Amino acid sequence: MTVKEATRTHPADETAPLCLSAGRAAQALSLKRGEFDLAVHLGLIEAEPATNGARPRIRRAEIDRLRASPGFPEALRDRVRTAGTAEGATLLGVSPVRFTGLARVGCVSPVAFYLNRYRAVVWLYLVDELLVFAAKEPDLLVGKTPAGMRTMLDAGTDRRARNWRSRRIERLLSRTEDPWARAALQASALDPVQLAEVVEDPYERAYLARVQPDSAFGRPGSVSGREALLRLILADDPDEILWRRVNLTLELEHARESRPAPLPGIDPVHRSVGGRRVAAGRGSVSGWTGQVPRRSGARPGVMRGLFVRAGLRRPGRER
Known part of the structure; x- marks a missing residue:
């Protein structure tokens, strides 16, 4: 049975699988694997509790619900869209240096990361959160860097990893x-x-x-x-x-x-x-x-x- 057949089968059809694996669920929802994992972590996709180290499985009813939601699949992809430093700076209309400074002092917090070809950590930020920050704090995007922020940066403050840890732990605490x-x-x-x-x-x-x-x-x-x-x-x-x-x-x-x-x-x-x-x-x-x-x-x-x-x-x- 193909993924499309599995997700389009009527709920009463007992021949269809009750749950799909993470890979098949991501394909059925038109998401890349990283987007799918982030959507599950953020609670946008309800997953069955994983046991013994297994990857989460998604109920067929949940996939049907998401596929029937308005604007699918673009609306779901937009909610898990992330941006790195360069793209985030462009979205906020600031330089990459200014964006990095905002992230280091905790004005914006990363939601994920990946390693580039030099094995350096590249932080990723939710686009929706960046746009909300720009609308709420426009004064931090223009002019000179505030004195308090400059003091923190000169002291070597970098809260990106700390904020990433905190938001992941808090999210997981809310689920158990x-x-x-x-x-x-x-x-x-x-x-x-x-x-x-x-x-x-x-x-x-x-x-x-x-x-x-x-x-x-x-x-x-x-x-x-x-x-x-x-x-x-x-x-x-x-x-x-x-x-x-x-x-x-x-x-x-x-x-x-x-x-x-x-x-x-x-x-x-x-x-x-x-x-x-x-x-x-x-x-x-x-x-x-x-x-x-x-x-x-x-x-x-x-x-x-x-x-x-x-x-x-x-x-x-x-x-």
Whole structure:
């Protein structure tokens, strides 16, 4: 069965596939693979939850809905149209240098990237967002660079990677309610040393790695692409590292309250016995010690306790 036949078959036809693979869905929607992946990430295309590292699949009904929408396929392609620095500068009517400066200070944020033939990162921006920015901030496009912006640029400020990380993490957080998956998304931006300082239990760290969504930062196929991805996914600014550590601590507390991280070979379903977490049906303590952590808002000294749990300073002596 061809893609067109699959997508045009009446929903009641049981011979048509209920879902299409990412490649066939992209073809049916007249999208390039990168456009399709971006549309799924932005929530423009509703995908079935991916499992075991598989690529997302799209229900036939969703493809039918998109194909029947006004202006298809041009309207859908326009919503995922991206521009690099040169094209973005042309759209805003500024020089590439001015555009890069606006991006570095965070006036516009990249939504994706690719590597050019020199293996340098090329940031991509949503055209719709660039046009909205131009309409809202016309004064930043003409005349001299504002003093505050110039100070930031002279100091070497570059928020492009940070903003790219943040918008991807926030988007993925909005698509999952599982507490361990949410903690894993926060952990994905921390290097192993930072992560170990916040999450001391190696079984918890292993579980975070296991439940982290594979699509957190895309999946480039080339070796150089994977190397670039590894460089870009990690927070490198002290403020960002602090923010991720604090958020990981909060998400981790909620995850521990919902269920403990399973030990190897032990059923992840647990019950509570005398304040300890015990593997259901196993009759032995699963390695969990102490009471279930309380939420930080349940006691005084919230910020102090939060920073201590995030490993950012030693607890003071109680008086």
